[in-house]
Amino acid sequence: LTILGLESSCDDTAAAIVRQSGDKPPEILASIVHGQNELHSAFGGVVPEIAARAHAEKLDYSVEEALTTSGLTLAEIDAIAVTAGPGLIGGVLSGVMCAKGLSAGLNIPLVGVNHLAGHALTPRLTDQATYPYLMLLVSGGHCQFLIAHGPERFSRLGGTIDDAPGEAFDKTARLLGLPQPGGPSVQAEAKYGDPKAHRFPRPLLDRPGCNMSFSGLKTALLRARDAVMAEHGGLPKQARADLCAGFQAAVVDVLAEKTRRALEVYLADTPSKPLLAVAGGVAANTAIRARLETVCADHSVTFTAPPLALCTDNAAMIAYAGLERFRSGAQDDMTLSARPRWPLDKTAPALLGSGK
Numbered sequence: 209l210t211i212l213g214l215e216s217s218c219d220d221t222a223a224a225i226v227r228q229s230g231d232k233p234p235e236i237l238a239s240i241v242h243g244q245n246e247l248h249s250a251f252g253g254v255v256p257e258i259a260a261r262a263h264a265e266k267l268d269y270s271v272e273e274a275l276t277t278s279g280l281t282l283a284e285i286d287a288i289a290v291t292a293g294p295g296l297i298g299g300v301l302s303g304v305m306c307a308k309g310l311s312a313g314l315n316i317p318l319v320g321v322n323h324l325a326g327h328a329l330t331p332r333l334t335d336q337a338t339y340p341y342l343m344l345l346v347s348g349g350h351c352q353f354l355i356a357h358g359p360e361r362f363s364r365l366g367g368t369i370d371d372a373p374g375e376a377f378d379k380t381a382r383l384l385g386l387p388q389p390g391g392p393s394v395q396a397e398a399k400y401g402d403p404k405a406h407r408f409p410r411p412l413l414d415r416p417g418c419n420m421s422f423s424g425l426k427t428a429l430l431r432a433r434d435a436v437m438a439e440h441g442g443l444p445k446q447a448r449a450d451l452c453a454g455f456q457a458a459v460v461d462v463l464a465e466k467t468r469r470a471l472e473v474y475l476a477d478t479p480s481k482p483l484l485a486v487a488g489g490v491a492a493n494t495a496i497r498a499r500l501e502t503v504c505a506d507h508s509v510t511f512t513a514p515p516l517a518l519c520t521d522n523a524a525m526i527a528y529a530g531l532e533r534f535r536s537g538a539q540d541d542m543t544l545s546a547r548p549r550w551p552l553d554k555t556a557p558a559l560l561g562s563g564k
């Protein structure tokens with residue numbers, strides 16, 4: 209089965225072709241991603257209207273590139289998968305319209321995909337993870353624990369109640385005059401800092417469950433920065449590194465402890481090949497990875513993090529999620545609509561996480 213996937217829910221226009229023959233591991237034959245950073249950078253954030261127009265312009269082109277890269281023709285595509293939400297409605301609509309056109313024109317099946325399911329199924333694409341596996345999605349916009357039971361069955365164990373960690377890294381960098389994206393620059397500074405120079409809060413660790421909070425950390429950092437600046441009349445290099453180290457250590461501690469709790473819930477299911485997969489841009493953080501690996505080793509759980517290009521927004525994950533959905537007998541028609549909001553566990557109400 210060869211499937212073309214389209215992704216346009218935020219600021220990346222992507223097209224990819226994934227093939228799976230029988231029970232063999234899936235193969236990515238092409239994965240094209242066009243970012244829109246230069247279009248939005250002057251505005252300090254993604255402008256939905258500009259994003260939607262750019263997606264509409266770039267989608268056809270991206271599909272052509274994916275075909276060229278894979279050496280395939282449209283006639284060799286068996287089905288079209290497309291992100292149908294959640295995301296910026298204009299962009300999602302551009303993708304859904306393009307997919308409907310291709311599906312009708314080629315007379316092949318159309319499969320709508322939840323963008324978050326795309327992220328959550330990536331370990332099956334990269335590591336042939338077997339269900340059920342535990343997933344920590346941690347990015348600029350998301351932070352949640354999910355148990356994946358099947359292509360459309362997820363239970364959410366908890367997540368952030370305010371900011372996502374990536375957002376906190378980005379704000380920290382901004383407050384300390386470091387370049388964006390904040391994650392890599394804060395991580396680089398933290399290497400030279402003393403994580404114990406400042407004691408930042410570890411929110412919600414005293415509460416049961418897997419929920420997290422990162423907005424208070426940002427406020428604490430701002431206060432600590434101001435105190436340093438008042439004392440030194442500026443921000444000395446070492447003090448900045450100490451602030452980064454203290455901040456990162458707090459994020460690492462929170463993620464590690466909540467992961468430990470999520471593992472306990474997950475292991476109660478007695479999975480045959482227990483696995484924790486971490487995905488999202490923040491998964492690139494080496495300190496976070498190292499700690500999560502330790503937590504997993506303590507519980508005899510395999511740890512995996514898909515390659516970064518498949519952790520951030522891409523269409524290979526959408527093609528793959530569409531492929532699994534299609535194989536399970538699901539498919540959409542011309543009534544497929546774009547959904548700006550679409551919580552993952554709404555496809556599995558009976559499995560709603562207990563949050564404990």
Ligand code: ATP
Nearest residue numbers: 347348349350374389390391392488489490492493
């Ligand atoms: P989403 O796709 O979930 O809506 P997004 O597109 O903002 O959100 P990603 O592209 O997955 O998220 O990740 C970007 C985020 O990852 C940024 O906030 C960035 O600072 C963070 N990040 C990247 N590298 C690191 C790192 N080494 N340490 C911590 N954070 C990092």
Ligand code: FE
Nearest residue numbers: 323327520521
């Ligand atoms: Fe995403």
